[in-house]
Amino acid sequence: xxxxxxxxxxxxxxxxxxxxxxxxxxxxxxxxxxKIRVQRAIDELGYSPSHIARSLVRKKTNLIGVIVPDVTSxxxxxxxxxxxxxxxxxxxxxxxxxxxxxxxxxxxxxxxxQQMRVDGIIIMHEKxxxxxxxxxxxxxxxxxxxxxxxxxxxxxxxxxxDYAAAYDATRHLIELGHTRIGFLGGDMRDITSGQNRYAGYxxxxxxxxxxxxxxxIRFGDYKTQSGYEKMxxxxxxxxxxxxxxxxSDDMAxxxxxxxxxxxxxxxxxxxxxxxxxxxxxxxxxxxxTSMQQPILEMGKVTxxxxxxxxxxxxxxxxxxxxxxxxxxxxxxxxxxxxxxxx
Amino acid sequence: xxxxxxxxxxxxxxxxxxxxxxxxxxxxxxxxxxKIRVQRAIDELGYSPSHIARSLVRKKTNLIGVIVPDVTSxxxxxxxxxxxxxxxxxxxxxxxxxxxxxxxxxxxxxxxxQQMRVDGIIIMHEKxxxxxxxxxxxxxxxxxxxxxxxxxxxxxxxxxxDYAAAYDATRHLIELGHTRIGFLGGDMRDITSGQNRYAGYxxxxxxxxxxxxxxxIRFGDYKTQSGYEKMxxxxxxxxxxxxxxxxSDDMAxxxxxxxxxxxxxxxxxxxxxxxxxxxxxxxxxxxxTSMQQPILEMGKVTxxxxxxxxxxxxxxxxxxxxxxxxxxxxxxxxxxxxxxxx
DNA sequence: CTGAAAGCGCTTACAG
DNA sequence: CTGAAAGCGCTTACAG
Numbered sequence: 170x171x172x173x174x175x176x177x178x179x180x181x182x183x184x185x186x187x188x189x190x191x192x193x194x195x196x197x198x199x200x201x202x203x204k205i206r207v208q209r210a211i212d213e214l215g216y217s218p219s220h221i222a223r224s225l226v227r228k229k230t231n232l233i234g235v236i237v238p239d240v241t242s243x244x245x246x247x248x249x250x251x252x253x254x255x256x257x258x259x260x261x262x263x264x265x266x267x268x269x270x271x272x273x274x275x276x277x278x279x280x281x282x283q284q285m286r287v288d289g290i291i292i293m294h295e296k297x298x299x300x301x302x303x304x305x306x307x308x309x310x311x312x313x314x315x316x317x318x319x320x321x322x323x324x325x326x327x328x329x330x331d332y333a334a335a336y337d338a339t340r341h342l343i344e345l346g347h348t349r350i351g352f353l354g355g356d357m358r359d360i361t362s363g364q365n366r367y368a369g370y371x372x373x374x375x376x377x378x379x380x381x382x383x384x385x386i387r388f389g390d391y392k393t394q395s396g397y398e399k400m401x402x403x404x405x406x407x408x409x410x411x412x413x414x415x416x417s418d419d420m421a422x423x424x425x426x427x428x429x430x431x432x433x434x435x436x437x438x439x440x441x442x443x444x445x446x447x448x449x450x451x452x453x454x455x456x457x458t459s460m461q462q463p464i465l466e467m468g469k470v471t472x473x474x475x476x477x478x479x480x481x482x483x484x485x486x487x488x489x490x491x492x493x494x495x496x497x498x499x500x501x502x503x504x505x506x507x508x509x510x511x
Numbered sequence: 512x513x514x515x516x517x518x519x520x521x522x523x524x525x526x527x528x529x530x531x532x533x534x535x536x537x538x539x540x541x542x543x544x545x546k547i548r549v550q551r552a553i554d555e556l557g558y559s560p561s562h563i564a565r566s567l568v569r570k571k572t573n574l575i576g577v578i579v580p581d582v583t584s585x586x587x588x589x590x591x592x593x594x595x596x597x598x599x600x601x602x603x604x605x606x607x608x609x610x611x612x613x614x615x616x617x618x619x620x621x622x623x624x625q626q627m628r629v630d631g632i633i634i635m636h637e638k639x640x641x642x643x644x645x646x647x648x649x650x651x652x653x654x655x656x657x658x659x660x661x662x663x664x665x666x667x668x669x670x671x672x673d674y675a676a677a678y679d680a681t682r683h684l685i686e687l688g689h690t691r692i693g694f695l696g697g698d699m700r701d702i703t704s705g706q707n708r709y710a711g712y713x714x715x716x717x718x719x720x721x722x723x724x725x726x727x728i729r730f731g732d733y734k735t736q737s738g739y740e741k742m743x744x745x746x747x748x749x750x751x752x753x754x755x756x757x758x759s760d761d762m763a764x765x766x767x768x769x770x771x772x773x774x775x776x777x778x779x780x781x782x783x784x785x786x787x788x789x790x791x792x793x794x795x796x797x798x799x800t801s802m803q804q805p806i807l808e809m810g811k812v813t814x815x816x817x818x819x820x821x822x823x824x825x826x827x828x829x830x831x832x833x834x835x836x837x838x839x840x841x842x843x844x845x846x847x848x849x850x851x852x853x
Numbered sequence: 854c855t856g857a858a859a860g861c862g863c864t865t866a867c868a869g
Numbered sequence: 870c871t872g873a874a875a876g877c878g879c880t881t882a883c884a885g
Contacts, residue, residue: 172651174862185872190864198870215649220626221572222862224563226877239592241790246588250581253609257616262623265607267595274599281604284562307557309514393794422794429796448583452735452764453795454771516878527856532880540854564878568861 173214182210193218224286233475234264234282236275238294242392243419243447244464245293248316251468252291259476261288272298279304289475295319295359311478315471316462317361318489325478327471327490329462331361334494335369335416338442338460341496342412343377346505347440350374351385351410353399353420362391366416366444385410389420396423404431412440412502418447418459425453425501436503446497455500463492515556524552535560566628575817576606576624578617580636584734585761585789586806587635590658593810594633601818603630614640621646631817637661637701653820657813658804659703660831667820669813669832671804673703676836677711677758680784680802683838684754685719688847689782692716693727693752695741695762704733708758708786727752731762738765746773754782754844760789760801767795767843778845788839797842805834 175193179186184203191199192207199207210216224230233256237245253263264287266278279301282290290310295317297305305312305324318326342350352370355363374381384406389395396415400423403409415421421443428439435441435455443450446461470490517535521528526545533541534549541549552558566572575598579587595605606629608620621643624632632652637659639647647654647666660668684692694712697705716723726748731737738757742765745751757763763785770781777783777797785792788803812832 175864176862186863187865187872188870191871194864200870203871217622217625219567219628219862220623221563221566221628222877223864224877225561225567225862225879226864228877230563240582240595241585241588241592243583246583250583250609250611253582253607254611257608257620262606262608262627264604265595266599266604267592269592269596278599280559281562283559285604286561286563393790426794426796448735449794452768452791454768517880518878528879529856529881530854533855536880542854545855561878564861565880566861567863567878568880570861 173216175216175218177214178207178210178216181214182206228286230286230288231261232264232285232287233261233472234266234278234285234287234290236266236268236278236290236292236294239269240265240267243449244316244417244445244462247447247464248293248468251465252315252472255469255472259472261472261476268294270296272296272301276301276304279308283308283310288479289313291315291471291475293317295361296356311475313471313475313478316467317359320360323487325474325487325489327467327474327492328361329467329492329494331365332369332372334444334460334462335366335414336373337369337494337496338414338444339370339373342414342440342442342502343373343379345412345440345502347410347412348379349385349408349410349412350379350381351403351413352381352387353396353413353415353424354386354388355391355416357388362416363388370414382408391417391420393419393423393426396420397427398423400424400427401431404428404433410439411505412442414442414444416444418443418445418449418457421457421459421501422449422453425455425457435501440502442502446495450497450499458499458502459497461495461497463495467492515558517558517560519556520549520552520558523556524548570628572628572630573603574606574627574629575603575814576608576620576627576629576632578608578610578620578632578634578636581611582607582609585791586658586759586787586804589789589806590635590810593807594657594814597811597814601814603814603818610636612638614638614643618643618646621650625650625652631655631821633657633813633817635659637703638698653817655813655817655820658809659701662702665829667816667829667831669809669816669834670703671809671834671836673707674711674714676786676802676804677708677756678715679711679836679838680756680786681712681715683800684756684782684784684844685715685721687754687782687844689752689754690721691727691750691752691754692721692723693745693755694723694729695738695755695757695766696728696730697733697758699730704758705730712756724750733759733762735761735765735768738762739769740765742766742769743773746770746775752781753847754784756784756786758786760785760787760791760799763799763801763843764791764795767797767799777843782844784844788837792839792841800841800843801839803837803839805837809834
């Protein structure tokens with residue numbers, strides 16, 4: 170049995186399809202009795218309007234394409250969930266693409282988004298190759314970046330000040346009396362989460378006249394596994410730091426585990442500070458001190474801004490939105506000064 | 512500037528739209544020179560075919576609607592990522608809905624899926640109310656359940672044998688010499704992950720003639736937080752168990768943390784076994800012994816089976832797929848027997 | 854091998 | 870307040 174179409178409803182109700190369309194769209198100027206007849210026909214037939222036919226004529230799909238680096242990451246899964254919530258709240262639906270560093274897949278998805286005529290696109294990574302940049306630029310679909318700010322982009326980003334956040338995180342360790350401060354960094358091809366966080370770390374050290382051996386600085390891929398491995402490299406050196414700043418909570422947890430497996434204790438032997446403020450911070454012991462991004466707000470603002478871009482159409486203000494970061498102290502950092510006094 | 516349409520391409524190439532459509536769809540029976548002219552016109556114009564117009568006539572959207580209880584859960588985020596991977600591999604795209612126990616949202620999404628004319632639906636929870644059941648039954652869209660088997664459903668499920676898995680997990684603790692075995696359960700309105708796992712636990716105890724105080728048995732909502740709270744209730748009793756079986760890794764981690772915060776150690780004072788085999792098991796210390804679901808396989812098989820349903824159309828075999836569970840021993844359970852001998 | 858025409862299921866001027 | 874008709878951007882018989 171074919172699904173009923175608007176024509177069937179019209180016949181059943183004894184009106185024109187135009188009228189059915191009108192009550193479907195809640196227009197006024199339909200007499201009550203007709204409205205009722207139409208409604209009854211709809212119910213009797215179990216009619217459900219085709220969103221796709223509708224999209225074709227309205228030139229609006231209410232679809233948002235989302236590109237996430239990795240949904241299993243504690244940070245991205247959380248931001249995705251609030252993006253979904255906000256979108257759904259505004260009657261938009263999400264087409265999600267999980268690219269696992271797979272550039273071909275990303276390109277393909279971007280093309281799919283184009284063909285699907287999504288109303289907007291949210292991108293949450295910054296490792297854009299030339300082919301992708303080119304496509305992005307000719308796409309004529311509103312695009313917004315969330316949590317990252319790729320270089321050379323005309324698109325709006327919703328981010329924190331990663332440089333300042335990394336600076337503040339490092340300063341926190343310094344204020345606790347640490348001078349041998351290791352760094353578990355991200356991918357230096359990433360401006361936002363790679364370079365900026367590294368620069369913040371370096372600057373904080375420099376401002377305090379602290380020098381750090383090369384071996385204290387390692388770069389990974391933000392994941393737990395790489396945090397573990399890079400920490401391991403650090404621990405197997407002759408000398409190792411008294412504190413480590415990891416640029417993601419996942420990496421920090423990897424470091425936590427590595428330290429534990431090496432028979433050392435956090436924060437007694439080694440302090441660890443993470444970045445993101447994801448739910449993982451509370452799921453591990455010791456609970457992880459972390460530089461928190463306002464994840465929920467970030468997701469919400471991203472969607473809100475994107476919807477503005479979609480609705481406005483015109484020369485939308487491309488100004489970035491910078492949200493506030495915030496240090497959340499938990500149990501993974503030791504105060505060297507107070508222990509001296511004690 | 513309006514996006515070019517097939518008509519523009521046809522004009523540019525000096526052929527009919529039919530011919531353009533043919534080369535677009537890779538049909539043979541198009542002379543090479545025409546094919547080349549069309550291709551050039553497409554490139555010059557930057558033409559991207561409208562998937563939505565296409566869907567309208569083909570009556571196929573290549574869309575799969577997915578209903579996830581909570582993408583931030585370690586289990587669901589992982590299964591979602593493999594579902595996405597498999598779908599994308601087969602040129603299907605995902606419309607994801609994150610229902611957070613929000614029945615209204617779920618119903619609304621189901622209706623959206625219907626209006627979107629998705630080709631298939633994947634549902635990963637079993638708390639179906641009457642309204643939703645009714646809609647599901649008249650939907651005439653292939654539906655498949657993943658990781659759960661709701662009661663009274665004619666739809667196919669891809670699951671493990673939760674009863675057996677819970678039985679085996681409990682038996683593992685018994686074999687290690689435990690007799691005071693607590694239970695951190697799920698929602699008893701859930702057949703699969705609530706009732707079945709509880710039944711498996713009870714049966715294992717019964718088979719070994721073990722009796723357990725009522726206070727050793729608590730029910731939560733699968734999340735870390737509730738694992739923590741329920742464990743706390745157990746620990747503040749006069750007597751508490753020597754081992755606990757939690758029906759999700761997230762809950763088990765909550766238990767781990769609670770035990771830690773109470774100054775007790777795992778597994779020395781208390782053993783903990785989880786369920787799911789999610790990545791969390793390796794992210795915590797001690798690493799969590801867990802009854803593993805084949806998450807990746809489960810996601811893949813779910814999509815594969817759904818695609819079969821979509822392609823077959825006919826009276827598709829509704830037989831459930833039962834995947835193998837597997838105990839993965841890590842560091843969170845103590846062998847009471849060997850410690851006696853030691 | 855190629856094209857004119859009908860049709861997918863809606864909405865939206867336009868007329869009345 | 871209501872309806873006939875055109876059109877959204879494609880694909881698919883049908884003819885040739």
